[in-house]
Amino acid sequence: MIRTASNRESPAAARKPEPVSTRFTSVLATQNAAWTFEAVPLDARILVRQCLLDWIAVTLSGAQEPLTHMLAEEAREQGGFQQATVVGHGFATSCRQAALVNGAASHALDYDDVNMAFTGHPTVVLVPALLARAEASGASGADFMTAFVAGYETMCRIGAALSPGHYTSGFHATGTIGTFGAAAACARLMQLDADDTAVAIGIAASQASGLKAMFGTMCKPLHAGKASADGMMAAQLAARGFTSRSDAIEAVQGFAATHGPDFDPGAALQRPANGLHLRNNLFKYHAACYGTHAAIEATRQLREQHKLSATDVTRIVVRVPASSDGVCNIAMPATGLEAKFSLRHTVAMALEGIDTADIASFTDAATNNPAVVELRQRVTVDLMHQCDDLTQAEVEIETASGHRWRRRHDSGLPATDLTAQQERLEAKFRSLARPLLDEGSCDEVLDLLNRLEELPDLSPLAGLLACQPAREKRH
Secondary structure (H helix, E strand, C coil): CCCCCCCCCCHHHHHCCCCHHHCHHHHHHHHHHHCCHHHCCHHHHHHHHHHHHHHHHHHHHHCCCHHHHHHHHHHHHHCCCCCEEECCCCEEECHHHHHHHHHHHHHCCCCCCEECCCCECCHHHHHHHHHHHHHHHCCCHHHHHHHHHHHHHHHHHHHHHHCCHHHHCCECHHHHHHHHHHHHHHHHHCCCCHHHHHHHHHHHHCCCCCEHHHCCCCHHHHHHHHHHHHHHHHHHHHHCCCCCCCCCCCCCCCHHHHHCCCCCHHHHHCCCCCCCHHHHCECCCCCCCHHHHHHHHHHHHHHHHHCCCHHHEEEEEEEEEHHHHHCCECCCCCCHHHHCCEHHHHHHHHHHCCCCCCHHHHCHHHHCCHHHHHHHCCEEEEEECCCCCCCEEEEEEEECCCCEEEEEEECCCCCCCHHHHHHHHHHHHHHHHCCCCCHHHHHHHHHHHHCHHHCCCCHHHHHHHHCCCCCCCCC
8 A cells, every 4th residue: 555644654653662572683783783892891802812712722622623623624625715724724715614614623622611691602603703704804803803792792692582491492502592693793793784784693593503412422513613604604695685584583483483482582682790791701621511510610629628539439419400401411421522411420530530621531431431430320410490500519428437528619600800810711722732832832822812902814823723734633
């Protein structure tokens, strides 16, 4: 019907704002496109550098894993324009292939950072895509940092809107919501406006996937690589004029309707604790699923406080949220990957005094150590339905002498001392990078990261991370 003066909406009706729930994707896209480097607080810039440092550490080490070699070999066979570096393998390939391989490598050890706003791993989906795009386009360090913050905040807001139902339904948020994060970050790096950013988010919605049922297999790190590569492609296609719904999250039969049983746009748009989701980033200092960290810490503290040994212990009870059952409760792990998702096994390791920060502690052979296998049989996991916070655990240890010791721990508290956190992350970086980078190269990486916002492009960093192919694959 052609509108005339008599049937037009009144000015008051025209000004009536749409409910947030019907323009959720658009609001997020507008916020994402508005980020500038000047708007990034100084402490957030430190955190971006720390996230990148941690990512480099776990990716250099993860580059040596069998699953990464398989993906790198696939990329070599397929070929492609040499746009971006494959970390630790000494060659360049297309942006998409580089993001896929590097994303999987960075999550291969399950030693990367987390954010509980979306119950996932943020940096492993953001950096591979951004580094590939920045290397190909010549973007600056400041551009990279701005895009990282934009993608991080958008990803966590989407996660907050879909939590906890999305994750508890069986979706691996790193693979699903991470795809949105990579798309948003790349959209900002490519300076897409709000409309095109909303389209990129819509393209990402049609690709986002990842199942928690795959935990303990090579598919879990593949989720991170796919999210990074698919999110990057979503932004690139949007820049070319590719079409999608601009309300893909909140639309009828959209992402929230099909993947988020308790979708709450208001939870996403409220101010996060500490002002930025980035400030709630959690780094790992145990090479296992973050859901095991509180139990590991509680056990380690009991062991040290009471000078316990495995021979003293008759029974160990680990009390964790019921949601842990679908995340990190593999009862009898047989491989190093499975051990990373086993509360029983990691608690037994902590009680034995095994270094859970050492990736060598999670080989297949170490997992089948008879002493650890026997000890984990004394561990009982008690699933608590009144608690849903995966970062909390209580450990109770009974001894042959009749003593009963109990300790609680919450691993969900972000560090407040960023200087101390930097020192821990540098130590972790040097430990993990040492097989591929000598001390001089490690120093160069740290220097570049300290000057990240001053770098006109990221080619010096990419060159250092290329390294040479590892001579032997780790099994």
